[in-house]
Amino acid sequence: MENIRDILEKNIKGNRRKRGLTQAKLVEKADITTQYIVMIEVSRKFPTPEILERIARALEIETYQLFSAGPTREAALERLYQTVAHNIEQVVTEAIQKALSGKCTD
Numbered sequence: 628m629e630n631i632r633d634i635l636e637k638n639i640k641g642n643r644r645k646r647g648l649t650q651a652k653l654v655e656k657a658d659i660t661t662q663y664i665v666m667i668e669v670s671r672k673f674p675t676p677e678i679l680e681r682i683a684r685a686l687e688i689e690t691y692q693l694f695s696a697g698p699t700r701e702a703a704l705e706r707l708y709q710t711v712a713h714n715i716e717q718v719v720t721e722a723i724q725k726a727l728s729g730k731c732t733d
Contacts (some may be wrong), residue, residue, distance in 0.1 A: 629696060638693045640668055642686040656685035695731040 629637075643653050650668070654661050656700060666672035667682075674682065683690040 631694065632673060634696050635673070635693055636668055636670045639664075639682060639686070641693075642688055646686060648686075653682070653685055657681040678706065 634664055639653075645652070648656070650661060650664050652726050654664050657678070658666070658681060663672065663674075663678075664682075679693060683693055
């Protein structure tokens with residue numbers, strides 16, 4: 628089982644990368660120091676509630692999402708979208724193959 632610092636570390640890094648932010652850009656948006664964000668991202672420091680709020684705001688997420696151990700709603704929806712898109716692609720490919728081979732019975 629992961630501890631709270633590891634979950635926080637993964638969620639900050641993951642959300643930062645998802646939004647295409649470097650540590651430097653996150654530091655700027657959250658108005659914290661580079662050293663501080665590095666220490667948080669390697670689980671050496673645990674931020675205050677105020678800093679957590681600033682980081683969440685900079686990442687454009689709710690503060691509680693920094694502590695979510697499971698997949699985010701967005702990640703779950705993205706996986707669902709990819710599955711549906713893959714299934715549609717398979718159906719279309721099969722239909723095209725049947726049509727090209729003359730086996731279409733419409």
